[in-house]
Amino acid sequence: MVSIFKEVIRATRPFSIPIEKSCGSSTGLLKTFIPFSQLQEIKLLEQKINSILDSCISVTQLKQVHAQIVRKGLDQCCFVLAKLVRMLTKFEVPMDPYPRNILSQVHFANPFMYTSLIRGYLIQGSFEKSVSLYGEMWREGISPVSFTITAFFKACGAELNVDLGRQFHGQIMKFGGFTQDIYVGNTLIDMYVKCGWLDCGRQVFDEMPERDLISWTTLIVAYAKRGNMLAAVELFDRLPVKDMVACTAMVTGFAQNGQPREALEYFEKMQSMGVDTDEVTLAGVISACAQLGAAKYASWIRDVAEKSGFGPADSVVVGSALIDMYSKCGSVEEAYNVFIIMRVRNVFSYSSMILGFAIHGCAKEAIALFEEMLKTDVKPNAVTFLAVLTACSHAGFVEQGQQFFEMMEKRSCCAPQEDHYACLVDLLGRAGRFEDALELIKTMPMKSNGGVWGALLGACRIHVNPDVAEIAAGHLFELDPNHVGNYVLLSIIYASAGRWKDVSRIRKLIRTKGLIKNPACSLVEGEKGVIHEFYSDDLTHPKSAEIREELQGLLHKLKLQGYQPLLSSAPYDVSDEDKKRILMAHSEKLALGYMLLTTDAGSVIRIIKNLRTCEDCHSFMCAASQVTGREIIIRDNMRFHHFQNGTCSCNNFW
DNA sequence: ATAGGGTTAG
Numbered sequence: 048m049v050s051i052f053k054e055v056i057r058a059t060r061p062f063s064i065p066i067e068k069s070c071g072s073s074t075g076l077l078k079t080f081i082p083f084s085q086l087q088e089i090k091l092l093e094q095k096i097n098s099i100l101d102s103c104i105s106v107t108q109l110k111q112v113h114a115q116i117v118r119k120g121l122d123q124c125c126f127v128l129a130k131l132v133r134m135l136t137k138f139e140v141p142m143d144p145y146p147r148n149i150l151s152q153v154h155f156a157n158p159f160m161y162t163s164l165i166r167g168y169l170i171q172g173s174f175e176k177s178v179s180l181y182g183e184m185w186r187e188g189i190s191p192v193s194f195t196i197t198a199f200f201k202a203c204g205a206e207l208n209v210d211l212g213r214q215f216h217g218q219i220m221k222f223g224g225f226t227q228d229i230y231v232g233n234t235l236i237d238m239y240v241k242c243g244w245l246d247c248g249r250q251v252f253d254e255m256p257e258r259d260l261i262s263w264t265t266l267i268v269a270y271a272k273r274g275n276m277l278a279a280v281e282l283f284d285r286l287p288v289k290d291m292v293a294c295t296a297m298v299t300g301f302a303q304n305g306q307p308r309e310a311l312e313y314f315e316k317m318q319s320m321g322v323d324t325d326e327v328t329l330a331g332v333i334s335a336c337a338q339l340g341a342a343k344y345a346s347w348i349r350d351v352a353e354k355s356g357f358g359p360a361d362s363v364v365v366g367s368a369l370i371d372m373y374s375k376c377g378s379v380e381e382a383y384n385v386f387i388i389m390r391v392r393n394v395f396s397y398s399s400m401i402l403g404f405a406i407h408g409c410a411k412e413a414i415a416l417f418e419e420m421l422k423t424d425v426k427p428n429a430v431t432f433l434a435v436l437t438a439c440s441h442a443g444f445v446e447q448g449q450q451f452f453e454m455m456e457k458r459s460c461c462a463p464q465e466d467h468y469a470c471l472v473d474l475l476g477r478a479g480r481f482e483d484a485l486e487l488i489k490t491m492p493m494k495s496n497g498g499v500w501g502a503l504l505g506a507c508r509i510h511v512n513p514d515v516a517e518i519a520a521g522h523l524f525e526l527d528p529n530h531v532g533n534y535v536l537l538s539i540i541y542a543s544a545g546r547w548k549d550v551s552r553i554r555k556l557i558r559t560k561g562l563i564k565n566p567a568c569s570l571v572e573g574e575k576g577v578i579h580e581f582y583s584d585d586l587t588h589p590k591s592a593e594i595r596e597e598l599q600g601l602l603h604k605l606k607l608q609g610y611q612p613l614l615s616s617a618p619y620d621v622s623d624e625d626k627k628r629i630l631m632a633h634s635e636k637l638a639l640g641y642m643l644l645t646t647d648a649g650s651v652i653r654i655i656k657n658l659r660t661c662e663d664c665h666s667f668m669c670a671a672s673q674v675t676g677r678e679i680i681i682r683d684n685m686r687f688h689h690f691q692n693g694t695c696s697c698n699n700f701w
Numbered sequence: 702a703t704a705g706g707g708t709t710a711g
Contacts (some may be wrong), residue, residue, distance in 0.1 A: 166702085197702050233703040264704040271705095295705045330707045337707095368707040399708045430709050439709065469710055476711095498710070505711045536711095659711080685711060701711095 051360050092119065096127045106138050113149075123153055125160040132163040142176070143165040147262075156187070162195040169202035172209075177202070193228045200234040209242035233261050242270040260398075264293045271300025276309070291323050299331035302338070308578075310335035311344065326357040326364050333368035337375040340655035340682050341572050345376045359385045367395035372402030377680045377687060394428050402434035406686040408696045410442030411532070411571050429461050433470060440474040441686065441697070448474045467496035476506025481515050504533065508540050513549070516540045531562040535618075539661075542618035550618050569634035570655040571642055581637040584629070594640035598631060601643070601671060610670040616663035630663050633679060639671065651678045659683050665701075669693050 073451045096116060103109045109131060116127055138209040140146060142164060150164055161184040168177035177199075184191065196219055203212035216235060219225045232255045239248035252258065252266055254562055257412030264287050270278040279300055286293060294317040314332045318324070329352050336345045352358055352365050359366030373382035382403045389396060397420045417435045420427060427435075432455050444504035452471050455463045463471075468491045475484040484503055488495050500522040503690055507516035523533040534557045541549040557564075567583045581588065585696035588594065602610075617626040630636075635656050642652040660668075660683040672679050673693030681688045689696035 162702090192702095194702050201703080230703050235703095237703070259703090261704045266704095268705065290704095291706045297705090299705065326703095327706050331705080334707065364707055366707090371708060393707095395708050397708090402708065428708095433709055440710080466709065473711060502711050508711095 069397050071214070089121075089124075089203045092121065093124060093126050096121070097130050100127065100130050100134050102177045103134060106135070106140055109138070123155070125153060125155075125157040128153065129157075129159040129163040132160070132167060136163070136167040139171075142171060142173065155639060158184070158189050158192045158195060161189060162192060162198060165195060166198040169198055169698050172206075174202070174206070174208075191225075193225060193230050196228075196231050197234040199608055200231070200238040204234075204238035204241040207242050209239070209244055212238045212242065227256055229255070229257055229262070233259070233265060236262060236265050236269075238498055240272075242266065245269050245273060260288065260290055260293060264296055266294045267293065268300070271296060271303065271483065274304050276300060276304055276306065288316075289320065289322065291317075291325065291328065294320075294322050295325075295328040295331060298328060298335070302331045302335040305338065307335035307338040311339075324351070324355050326362045329357055329362075329365050330368045333365065333372045337368070337372040339340060339578070340653070341578060342376040342377050342378070342569065342653060343572050345680070346370055349371075359389050361390070363389065363393055363396060367393070370396060370399040370403060374399070374406065375682065377651075377682060379403050379407040379687075392423075392425065394425050394431060397425055398428070398431040398434050402437065405434055405438035405441060405447075407689070408441055408686070408698075410438040410444060413438035414444075414447065426460070429464060432461060432463075433466055436467060436470040436474065440470060440477060441701075443478055445474055445478045445480070465496050465498050468493075469496075469502045472499045473502040473506065476503050477509060479506075479510050481506070481510075481512060485518075486513070495522065497523060497530075501533070504536055504540075506668055508536060508543070509573070511540065512542045513540050513544045513546060529560070529562060531557065531564055534562065535564060538618045539615070542615040545615075551620050554618070554620065565658065567634045568657045569638040571638045572653065573641070573645060579638070579641060581634045581641070583634040583637075584632040585634070585637065588637070588641070590641060590644065594637055597644050598636060598640040601640070601674070602631065603625060604674050605654050605667065605670045608670055608674060610666065613661075613663035613666060616661040628663075633661065633664050635664050636661055636667065639668070639679065643675065643677070648677070651680060654679070654681045656681060659685055660688065665695065665699070669695055 070356070091662065099111065099112055103112060113131055113520065116124070116131070118123060121127060128149055132149060135146045137141075146164060146167060146490050153160060161180065165177045165180050165184075168174075168180065181191070181195070181199075199215055200212060203209070203215065210602055219231070225231045232251060236248040236251050238247070239251065248266065248269060252262055255262060261516045263282060267279045268483055270276070270282065279297065283289070283293065283297055285476060294313065297313045298310050298317070301307070301313060310331060314328070314335075317328070319541050329348070332348055333352075336348055349369065352369070355383050357365045369385045370382045370635050373385060382400065386392070386396060386400045397416065401413045401416050401420075404410070411485055417427070417431070420431070432451060436448055439445070439451065448471065452463060452467065455461055455467065468487065472484045472487060475481075475487065481503075484506070488499050488503070499595070500519045504516055504519040504523065507513070507519060520533055520537045527533070538550050538553040541547070541553065558626065569581045571581075573579050579588070612627050612630050614623060614626045614630075617629045619626065619629065621629070635654050638654045639652065642654070646652065660681055665688065668679050668681065668688070670693065671677070672690035679690040681690070686697065686701060688701070
């Protein structure tokens with residue numbers, strides 16, 4: 048980019064301001080002699096108008112106050128005029144022509160007058176105009192203040208314009224002074240961080256003569272967003288005083304990096320330190336809960352939210368987070384209750400609710416809610432469409448899904464992205480329309496990616512289509528040769544089709560590549576909300592022996608009802624007896640055994656699994672719900688399965 | 702004037 052600072056550099060006259068223009072008064076009234084007593088009076092008036100401006104709630108009101116300012120003879124008073132400009136900016140009034148003209152009418156503007164306008168231009172995206180006004184300010188002999196500099200850095204950060212930011216950083220270094228300012232330093236750190244230059248941000252941080260909580264928090268958040276929680280923890284530990292914002296940054300950081308337990312741990316730490324909680328904190332904690340699927344913890348956090356005055360009726364952020372949490376904890380009914388009592392609903396609330404319906408297999412409700420949403424002022428976004436497409440896909444509503452997809456294409460605001468194509472491929476694939484799916488992939492405007500081929504491979508598993516699976520897997524292996532899940536999925540498809548030679552070929556391939564399978568893991572919430580983790584084939588749980596016994600007893604009963612182990616779900620080169628043993632040691636079965644052993648007959652069993660549940664476990668759970676009379680809810684990495692009286696809410700279609 | 706914000710497939 049060509050430097051737009053040329054003008055500025057030429058006009059530079061740092062810190063040599065003509066005395067008559069800057070005699071220390073922000074009023075700009077000193078061009079005529081005013082006695083001290085009157086000056087005090089004017090200061091009071093200024094402050095009064097300032098607070099009136101603050102309380103204005105519309106542009107019309109602001110204009111009325113402006114007229115009043117003129118009437119009172121304060122039309123040269125930059126203190127109030129700059130405030131007026133900032134308020135106009137807040138109400139999104141374009142800087143040209145009205146707020147800009149206020150400056151033209153002032154004989155002796157001060158830095159705040161200029162800065163407020165520069166900031167206005169920056170916020171409204173007029174970089175060029177703000178820079179030229181900055182140049183004009185220098186030519187008038189008025190030096191920028193810290194506020195001016197922060198406005199620039201903030202804009203560079205928002206526009207991700209690191210080139211301009213660096214140039215500007217270089218400029219102010221030459222003049223000195225500003226880099227000592229803590230506001231400037233903090234904004235500078237944030238600018239580099241937002242542009243992805245974390246190391247530069249860190250350097251500014253290290254070189255700052257003084258740091259405050261905000262400097263630390265900015266950097267903590269930066270590391271957390273990068274996924275480097277170790278560095279975040281290290282900084283957090285060094286913080287002498289930890290406030291609500293810094294603590295929230297840690298909680299949210301862990302939640303966003305898939306470490307929900309640590310998030311809850313920090314939240315508890317925060318409470319024991321007596322740090323306050325607000326809706327932002329709650330949003331992070333609730334999101335962590337949603338990931339854990341911890342229903343008991345969830346109801347506790349709901350209480351905390353209500354008690355701190357941020358219940359779903361009062362806070363749209365907390366409400367939306369709760370909808371997501373309840374649906375991910377297995378209770379779509381509770382999620383809908385929250386949705387109903389919310390007084391304000393935004394696109395997050397609707398999207399979360401629609402997705403909640405979708406993952407619980409309530410496609411009709413999802414579509415009805417989407418259509419209801421179209422009648423409101425809340426505009427659907429890319430996520431909302433993804434949610435409604437997912438709902439169609441799980442229910443096999445092909446035509447309806449295609450209609451929603453076309454609706455997206457017609458809306459210029461949200462053209463279908465990769466994810467939406469993947470969803471549509473999934474929709475067609477599940478319906479067994481492989482040719483249409485392949486055609487769609489061929490004609491999509493962006494390069495085909497892991498998403499669409501992954502969706503196709505998943506559909507091949509449902510319909511046992513090894514031929515198309517080979518095509519999809521071929522692309523996936525090329526795109527991501529080390530993603531072990533794709534090899535496993537292909538081997539399962541071969542196994543289902545009885546192509547055992549191909550199964551062992553793929554297994555050999557996995558071995559020679561040195562890939563390690565992601566271990567399957569199931570979580571359950573036991574008594575007092577204690578979370579128990581089970582890995583497949585894992586004997587480390589203290590009750591292992593009893594669990595095994597319980598499961599053997601159950602297996603015996605299920606076999607009498609006609610259940611047969613599905614050996615293709617264990618695609619290994621081993622004997623049938625070993626396959627049966629492997630299947631019985633799947634993590635979700637262990638978790639089920641534990642829950643049967645330790646919970647009341649009337650309670651619902653909830654299991655959260657990190658991988659997709661296999662077909663054998665699925666039919667095992669169906670039968671188990673019949674034989675034991677227990678309701679079993681499994682959340683796998685895709686969706687929920689409600690097993691009751693021998694059937695599953697997904698209709699064996701997942 | 703500067704820091705923390707909830708929803709994303711298979």
